[in-house]
């Protein structure tokens with residue numbers, strides 16, 4: 428594999444970044460358009476899993492805050508169903524509060540080695556308590572304890588505080604392994620539009636967009 432250019436070889440950061448290669452992906456298998464975007468997504472996702480791409484289920488979730496400013500973070504995709512794309516987190520976190528006030532989001536996945544991006548946009552709904560409990564219980568005890576600290580994204584002034592809260596939550600879980608944080612939430616992005624982007628070595632990138640049309644889907648090719 429060719430080595431990336433080193434910062435010291437360039438007069439400024441801009442020149443350094445400009446010299447970095449992009450879209451050197453190998454050509455991924457092609458699939459014809461499917462009846463639903465979920466079906467095509469699962470084919471692409473299956474290609475990523477079969478190729479052992481690292482963390483193929485890592486996705487960027489974009490939300491909007493109370494001031495209308497966009498926010499985004501990486502999280503793990505949990506499921507894909509007829510309803511849409513599922514993820515989970517604490518409802519007291521910034522993303523949880525943002526989704527409560529503006530229940531809409533975008534989810535973006537990029538499989539670099541396949542030169543593929545998927546963008547899902549649409550309204551968001553919260554999963555029911557049984558699903559949230561199941562998702563929570565599927566986490567390891569430590570991940571459950573960490574998820575229940577309830578202060579995600581707050582300023583951490585004393586690391587000992589964090590250790591103390593995690594210890595308390597681990598004690599709670601040891602006493603009652605079926606305990607579920609009442610703040611653990613699953614959410615579903617119900618797709619209004621889903622775009623599939625596939626890199627092409629000749630820069631004739633392929634874009635396919637599905638849009639909701641009643642009970643079905645409209646499917647269009649887009650300019651690259």
Ligand SMILES: Cc1cc2nc3c(=O)[nH]c(=O)nc-3n(C[C@H](O)[C@H](O)[C@H](O)COP(=O)(O)O)c2cc1C
Nearest residue numbers: 485500501502503515516517520521522523579580
């Ligand atoms: C690979 C990866 C996976 C992550 N998975 C999750 C996840 O499933 N749920 C979650 O709440 N945060 C997850 N995080 C942490 C989020 O990126 C983020 O830091 C956290 O949710 C706080 O975001 P917020 O302040 O916007 O609410 C993950 C981070 C990375 C890098």
